[in-house]
Amino acid sequence: MNKFQVTILGCGSAIPTTMHNPPSQLVDLNEKLFMIDCGEGTQLQMRKFKARISKLHSLFISHLHGDHIFGLPGLLSTLSMLGRTGDLHIYAHKEINLLIKPFLIYMGKHMSFRIKLFPLNPERQELLFENKSIRIFSFPLKHRIATNGFLFEEKESPRHIIREIIDLYQIPLKQIPEIKEGADFITSDGTIIRNDILTSPGNPPRRYAYCSDTAYAPEIVPYIKNVDLLYHEATFAESELIRAGETYHSTARQAAEIARAANARQLVIGHYSSRYNELGTLLKEAVAVFPNTELAAEGKVFEL
Structure with a gap:
């Protein structure tokens, strides 16, 4: 069976803390390394957890809030200094050009590779990438700005x-x-x-869904039905339910309700508000609804 694992590089939220890095993950699927979001310090986290930067295939940016993109210029610069020559595909909302174009002008002829941007559709599900063994989809989430989740899935294997x-x-x-x-x-x-x-029968296809940032949105359930692993933001505890609604984020309990409705096999919660110095309350509230829940943590690897 081919490798299919998710490594958490960062699972904090907008305000930096000493406990958690801003959001970023690596999906290692069938010998290809995909990055989801690229918060500040992401390339350092890759070094820390011994991820092979040279293996990076594509980047998927859920939305353009700073905690999800401010690590991008540094990462791109490092890839160039390491002599990358292959095109780098970045899937993000079209406004990311406001960040990428000035960077490319600044780097000029020193860039060793080309960046190809593929705009996300914030209104409907789309197939972003496909080869003989895997598919990657985007789908709309519910946040203050255009935001997408991502679904990584294997194709059905031969008998x-x-x-x-x-x-x-x-x-x-x-x-x-x-x-x-x-x-x-x-x-x-x-x-x-x-x-x-x-x-x-061949091995059953495995599926991973990433949902951050988003308000409680039952309408996303059809996109993530029966996934093996679901990452869903859990920025707040239930005591901050009103605040969660105002900021278009979710509580841990709401994340668990989505996992239960989707019949997910396992839930991982993250994107913690900086107000929480300990996460026991978030985990307890999620487990009460969906028992097979784990906390995201930097360096934690989830095997599918």
């Missing part, structure tokens, strides 16, 4: 051929790929051996 069956029916090696894709096998005497006899 597993049963080793003993190969020997039993003397199946030529050249036909094995077709059988893995669902074909039957016809023996030399014309007997049809059904595919369900020849194979067993």
